[in-house]
Amino acid sequence: MAETTEDTLPPPPMLPPELKPDRFVDHLKRVPISRTGTGKTGRRVNLLTNHFRVGVTVPDAVFYQYSVAIQGGDQRVVEGKGIGRKVMDKLYQTYYSELDGKQFAYDGEKALYTVGSLPQNKLEFQVVLEEAAVKRGSPGMTGSPSETDRKRTKRSFQEKIFNVEITFAAKIPMKPIALALKGIETENTGDALRVLDIILRQQAAKRGCLLVRQSFFHDDVRNFVDVGGGVTACRGFHSSFRTTQGGLSLNMDVSSTMILTPGPVLDFLLTNQNLRDPRQIDWGRAKKMLKNLRVKTRHNNMEFKIIGISEKPCNQQYMQRASLVEKSRQKPQERIRTVTDAIKNYRYDDDAMLKACGISVEKQLTAVEGRVLNAPKLKVGNSEDCIPRNGRWNFNQKRLFSPIEIKRWAVVNFSARCDTSHLSRDLINCGRSKGIKIERPHSLIEEDPRWRRSGPVVRVEKMFELIKEKLPGPPQFLLCVLPERKNCDVYGMSNLFLGPWKKKNLSEMGIFTQCISPMKINDQYLTNVLLKINSKLGGVNSLLDVEHIPTLPLLKSSPTLILGMDVSHGSPGQSDIPSIAAVVGSRSWPLISRYRASVRTQSPKVEMIDSLYKPLLNGEDDGIIRELLLDFFESSEGRKPEQIIIFRDGVSESQFNQVLNIELDQIIKAIEHLGEGRLPKFTLVVAQKNHHTKLFQANDPNNVPPGTVVDTRVVHPRNYDFYMCAHNGAIGTSRPAHYHVLLDEIGFSADDLQNLVHSLSYVYQRSTTAISIVAPICYAHLAAAQMGQFIKFEDSSSDSSSSHGITAAGPVPVQQLPRLHENIRSSMFFC
Incomplete structure (x- = not known):
């Protein structure tokens, strides 16, 4: 094959007249940007890192x-x-x-x-x-x-x-x-x-x-x-x-x-x-x-x-x-x-x-100077301030910022030993203290012992027969008690049970569900369960103070969509399991705590997301980005995003150009397909956890404090990257997240971008701790993992094509995910 040169490249596509020429860059030449500066805010701290200088x-x-x-x-x-x-x-x-x-x-x-x-x-x-x-x-x-x-x-x-x-x-x-x-x-x-x-x-x-x-x-x-x-x-x-x-x-x-x-x-x-x-x-x-x-x-x-x-x-x-x-x-x-x-x-x-x-x-070890950023202030119920300390906060004597009300619900019990009446009473009392009004469950539905040794599909179907028999109509919510952990392996259901149960509820019935495993149940455990339930049903547990009274630089005046992107692959050796691409998008601007997910399957082990823009034969676009753009428009009072911040997980440095030149191009095409005249400004950040740089305090045996950021000395000599340890590493040695800024048309200062990243580690609605990487990426990972259970369940429930050592000839079509029920689609079902 002849080597491609600049002279043999195809001409660039025609530009819409309203686009400025400098906004469009030939995709073969788009490269990560250079560092624009370093941060100044935060308390200075002397650190060591496991880099050894080489002469x-x-x-x-x-x-x-x-x-x-x-x-x-x-x-x-x-x-x-x-x-x-x-x-x-x-x-x-x-x-x-x-x-x-x-x-x-x-x-x-x-x-x-x-x-x-x-x-x-x-x-x-x-x-x-x-x-x-x-x-x-x-x-x-x-x-x-x-x-x-x-x-x-x-x-x-x-x-x-x-x-x-x-x-x-x-x-x-x-x-x-x-x-x-x-x-x-x-x-x-x-x-x-x-x-x-x-x-x-x-x-x-x-x-x-x-x-x-x-x-x-x-x-x-x-x-x-x-x-x-x-x-x-x-x-x-x-x-x-x-x-x-x-x-x-x-x-x-x-x-x-x-x-x-x-x-x-x-x-x-x-x-x-x-x-x-x-x-x-x-x-x-x-x-x-x-x-x-x-x-x-x-x-x-x-x-x-x-x-x-x-x-x-x-x-x-x-x-x-x-x-x-x-x-x-x-x-x-x-x-x-x-x-x-x-x-x-x-x-x-x-x-x-x-x-x-x-x-x-x-x-x-190499000495490096770091900075410890101040934790962002949170708002909880009654607009009360909540100040995280050492990366943690709690809801003791506090109410959730926007608690939901649960009227129609039931407890579904697959466990032979769990006392569900005691569980429901404790959940109601705990919810009351957090501001969630929970009525008594309509019914406590116990599994018929005859079906406990049946396969997972049979057990779920039989349970739904009981649900339809005992409830007057679709419940708002189902609390599902899973079989005992020690018996899950015997039944072969520790993961697969989630497959048919979640699929039945999220895809077919449109019912929100929260699964729990029998264990020692206390107030903290129930609080954590309620945080998930409140988020799934549309409530908000806490907000950043800057969301409550919008003051985030560069975000308060221009409608801004935040995307988190991740691809989940099958286990090693499972080359026939489709990869799951998930993208979450923020909604209800100016909030940056609420997200919606869009999930698709793609070819196994493929890292680049191929369904961001997906034109159909009838001229429509069935891609991920269109779905999230329309949701942003509907939830943000008819506003269209003028700025899009993308956080991409799971790619190596050798794939940065593909993210810039393939995935970003697909996002642009999806926006142009909607007929938008002017493209929004983009900021694209890759987040990596799979690296080997560690940070240590020079004069302290403990882990580096939450909010530690390093953007000098051990960072790339040209490219724009920084390390941030937003969480409290209580066990082992903390691993900082490594953020690479590939594109910044919005024009963040180093301090503004680092503070945004730090703040997005405090909006994870499932917990009361800062997390190690921005919440949009965690949500994308959760959505991919949960929807991937559908695929794993289908794969394990059917005979393998390679049984008896024979593999089917030709490529195997990628198994498609069932679409979420309309009652579920815009929710944070993945929490």
Whole structure:
């Protein structure tokens, strides 16, 4: 394919005459904006961060990239990082002089890098291993492979001779890193950093570590913690080079992953399902746990990858992730000691490749100045002020700002042990103290014991037969008591129960519902439940004082729509589960506490949202943005948004241009489709939680205080980003949110934008604490997760197309979500 140049690009679309030329930028040239300034407000605080300063004494060094092809003696291509690294290590030992003694960094697959060139652009070697790894593809099901399966699988590498071909591919200079530190971005900056990271990975591989992306884990019993269910938590480290305002730095952090406890497959399944008798194994659940796992057979010592078993899938898969999180937590001072010890122990300065390009790493954490922003004032019932302290507040002796009234409701009890009469009385009394007037429930509907061992769909349908029988009409609200937690796994319903129940209520019946699990019920628990109920039914728990009397800079005079965008993907290994795209939009301007969600499915594992603008054959737009724009217009007294602030979650830095050039273009098209003359101004911010920068107080063992913001030293040398820790990290070490401002047509000052972001961490209606990331993103995540239950339920309730090891040919159509009932659509049903 010919390379695209500026001369071959298609002409830009015709502009409406009312649009200014400078508002439209060719999508191939739209890039993240540069930093416009730093914040000044807030109390100054001295901090440390887990970045270690890196010195570069040979900035003009050049990496040479080579392609690597490894073949067995029968000319078959060798795949797999394990065998590749063994072959290349042996190659270096055998042909040291032929390589001119040059060290190389090998990525474990098809690329290696040297500082300076090898003697020739193409080199061929023959490598003999004393012990060649044995690898083989998997049969269609567990057990002894049939003759047909043997023919379909890859041949095992039993030979000891390998042919290696090394071919020059490209030059990667170090100079772009030096330019990046001066704020000058080039296309090669990421490539150079990637080579440095590959050097780190190779060093870890030579120590025998397990490599997982940029993290590595030692095979040391001291790093293993049993989390139950046949799963072991393994503690290791993340390391990566970063360009920052303070220069090149090495970001070092503690990392955790889960591995299956080694041992016989049958023992693992018994432990995972908490069983003693193999005859009780749930093979549907076992199939999902074993899929894509590698096993070694005892009779011939060969490796296989499991792709399926013949039993039909069951209704449930359950991972104990919470246990992993619990057992991998570290207090700030412990984490500081761990990463500083790691930097000293790994002796990166002694690495030959790093030495060759003049890399040295300091052994102390980087000092940085932060600021602690004041918490925003809240308004609760009777316009009473509520001042959060340390990121928290409560409703003790306080009423909700706008409480609802519940007249027609019922309690639906799927639990055999919960006393629902006691529950309803306590809920009514707690609601009264918060200003919510709750009438006595019309009925307490207990599940017929005959149906308790039936499937989830049957149980829900039978329960609705009772609801229709006992209630005179549709209730305003249903309180649903779920089965006991300890029995959910036996019934296979810990997640799936939400599927048919929520789907029936939200899509078919248009009834608001709140699910609870039997547990120790006290006033705080009931208060939390009431916060969710009040929000779902249209009430407001608390407002920012600046909403009550609009004073937010740049928002009070111009109608402003705030969007939160997120995409939720299926679990690893579930490549056939559609991704769920969710966007929430603010409503009732000038409020920024009320939101509506719009949710769609899209192709699995696709991160860019493809339904923001969705033209139909009849010329209509059935996309997400049109739905939210119309809702904003209807709820804001006929006002159209003149400004749109977008918070996007879940994208990496390599995808920023796609957000700017694909998703933003779709939003613009949706607005133009409505016939609007002038486009609103946009501010686009990406929020990241999946990063490894931590902040520590220099002279305090506790976590950084809520409201801590850092926008110097460890931020990007050119781009507009900042770190904010809005929440109170009571357990472990706080992880700040990393915000990247890609576009700011509205023209916020650094202080105004940071204060807006901080304030949006206090409008989360489900809790009485500041949250770690802005509420619109949390709401989008909740909406995607809740609607995704519909898909998970449908998928688990039907036979898999890949049963018996057979996969249907051709692409599988993306399963569409059922639309929400008209009674539910504009609500905060996701709270």
